[in-house]
Amino acid sequence: MEKPPQRPLPAEFPGAAWYGAEELEAVTRVVRNQSPFRYYGTRCGFEAQQFECEFARYLASEPGGPWPECSGVYVTGVNSGNGALDVALDALGVGCGDEVAVQGFMWIATIAAIVRARAIPVLVDSDDTLNMDPEALRRAITPRTKVVMPVPMLGGCARIGAIMEVVREANRERVAQGRAPIRVLEDAAQALGAHAWGAPGSIEPEGPEGVYRVGLFGDAAIFSLQLNKDITSGEGGVVVTRDPALHQRVEALHNVGFGKDSEPAKHWYGDMPMGWGHGRRITELQGALARAQLQRLDTILANMRRSHRRFEDHLRQRGLTPRARADVDNPGDTGYYCIFQLPPGPADDDAKIARGRKVAAALDEWGLRPWFLHDFEVHIYYHVTQLVEKWPIANGCPWDCDANRFHASYDYGRGALPNLDARLITHVGFNTPSRLAPEDERHIMAVLDYVCETVINE
Numbered sequence: 001m002e003k004p005p006q007r008p009l010p011a012e013f014p015g016a017a018w019y020g021a022e023e024l025e026a027v028t029r030v031v032r033n034q035s036p037f038r039y040y041g042t043r044c045g046f047e048a049q050q051f052e053c054e055f056a057r058y059l060a061s062e063p064g065g066p067w068p069e070c071s072g073v074y075v076t077g078v079n080s081g082n083g084a085l086d087v088a089l090d091a092l093g094v095g096c097g098d099e100v101a102v103q104g105f106m107w108i109a110t111i112a113a114i115v116r117a118r119a120i121p122v123l124v125d126s127d128d129t130l131n132m133d134p135e136a137l138r139r140a141i142t143p144r145t146k147v148v149m150p151v152p153m154l155g156g157c158a159r160i161g162a163i164m165e166v167v168r169e170a171n172r173e174r175v176a177q178g179r180a181p182i183r184v185l186e187d188a189a190q191a192l193g194a195h196a197w198g199a200p201g202s203i204e205p206e207g208p209e210g211v212y213r214v215g216l217f218g219d220a221a222i223f224s225l226q227l228n229k230d231i232t233s234g235e236g237g238v239v240v241t242r243d244p245a246l247h248q249r250v251e252a253l254h255n256v257g258f259g260k261d262s263e264p265a266k267h268w269y270g271d272m273p274m275g276w277g278h279g280r281r282i283t284e285l286q287g288a289l290a291r292a293q294l295q296r297l298d299t300i301l302a303n304m305r306r307s308h309r310r311f312e313d314h315l316r317q318r319g320l321t322p323r324a325r326a327d328v329d330n331p332g333d334t335g336y337y338c339i340f341q342l343p344p345g346p347a348d349d350d351a352k353i354a355r356g357r358k359v360a361a362a363l364d365e366w367g368l369r370p371w372f373l374h375d376f377e378v379h380i381y382y383h384v385t386q387l388v389e390k391w392p393i394a395n396g397c398p399w400d401c402d403a404n405r406f407h408a409s410y411d412y413g414r415g416a417l418p419n420l421d422a423r424l425i426t427h428v429g430f431n432t433p434s435r436l437a438p439e440d441e442r443h444i445m446a447v448l449d450y451v452c453e454t455v456i457n458e
Helices: 021-033 047-060 081-091 108-116 134-140 160-176 244-254 284-294 297-317 349-364 402-409 418-424 438-456
Strands: 074-078 099-103 120-124 145-149 183-187 195-198 210-213 220-224 237-241 337-341 370-372 427-431
Touching: 021 047, 021 284, 047 074, 047 210, 047 237, 047 284, 074 081, 074 244, 074 284, 081 108, 081 183, 081 220, 081 237, 081 244, 099 108, 108 120, 120 134, 120 402, 134 160, 145 160, 160 183, 160 195, 237 244, 297 337, 297 438, 349 370, 349 427, 349 438
Parallel strands: 099 120, 099 145, 145 183, 183 220
Antiparallel strands: 074 237, 195 210, 220 237, 337 427, 370 427
C-alpha cells in the first residue's frame, strides 16, 4: 500500500483555532475601558457578569435551539478549571472523613482537588464509554460517600442518567435514615456543549427524562476555559448549579468568603460572612474573550462532530470499534477526540501494550497527535504518582488525618480498576481539530488505512 504524504493539519485547540476579529475586539474593549477587574474600574463593562448570564442561557437551551431568556441556572466564572473544582468541593462541604467517588480516567486536577479538600478519593471502574460505570458506582458507595464526581472525558458522555438514578436510590435510603444525601458534582471540564439522556436531580428527579446539557444533571458542575477546551480564554473556569443556596456559597467562596444577601450588596465582595474565600475571581479579559467564544461554540461543535462521525464510520469500515456512545440514538458527545479499540490481538498484556505503542507511534508520524491510552500520562489514575504513593498536602493530610484512617483499604496502583485497565491497553485515540477541511479528513482517513494495513493488521 502506498504511503500517504505528509500534510500539515489545523491546530488541535478547538476554540483558539477560531480566534479572530471578535476576540480582538473583546480584549480591546476591556483595555480601552482600563477596567480588567470584574467588579469595578475606570469604566467597568461587566464582561464577566454578562458572560455568566449568557453561559446560563446557553446551558439551559435545547441542543441546536435558541437560548431562553430565563434559565434557572446560576453561573460563577472563576480563574481556572482547577479553581472551579476547589470552590465547588468547598461549597458542597467536602472535608476530612469524606469520600469522593471518581473514575480513574480523568485529569490530575480532578484527583488533586479531592485531596486538597482533605477527602479520600474512591476510584470507580469504567464501562465501555471509558467513563464511570453506574453499576461499579453502586458497589463503590459507602456510608462515607459525600460526593460522586463523573468526568465526561475528552468530550465523551457518561451514562449520566443511570448514574443519577444510582445516586437517587442511595439517597432514598439516606433520607429515610435522616442522613445527609450524596451530592453529584459533574467535572465537565472537557465536555462543554455535550448533551446526554436522563433525569437531573440527586435526591428526586428535577425534571422528566430527556436530553439535557451536560452540567445540568448533578447538584453542581464545573467547566474549563483552558486552551485545550471547546472554547477558551487561555485560562478560566465556570461553576454552575440550579440551587440558589449552593450558588450563594459558591459566589462567596470563589471571592473572599462573603455572600450577597441583597442586590446590589453594600460591599462589592458581599456582606455576609460564609467561609474562607479562595480568591478565584475571573477577570474582565477572560470574561470578554469567553463571551466572544461562546457565540462560536455551536459552530465549533458542529465541525468536530462532523469530522468525528466520518472518522468513526471509516474505522468501522476497517473492522475497528470506536469508543461506545452513552446514547446511540441521540449521541451528545462533542467530537473532540476519536478513540477506537484495536482487534483482540495477543492475549498477553505486555504484548498488547507493545502493540498499542506501535500503533500510536505510527499515527504520530503524520501529526495526528495520538495517544495509546495506557500511556496517557496523568489522565490515568496509576500514572498519578502523588495518588499512588499517597502524598500529603500539609501535616500529613489527608492520609494521616484520624478521620481518614479508612484510606488504608484503598489502593491506587494499576490493577485497582480491572475493567478500565483492560480497556486502556486496547484503545488508541487521536484529536479531531475543529477546522478540518474535507481534504484534511480524507488525508487522515488515508493515514488510518495505511496504519491498519501496515501495523494493526500486519
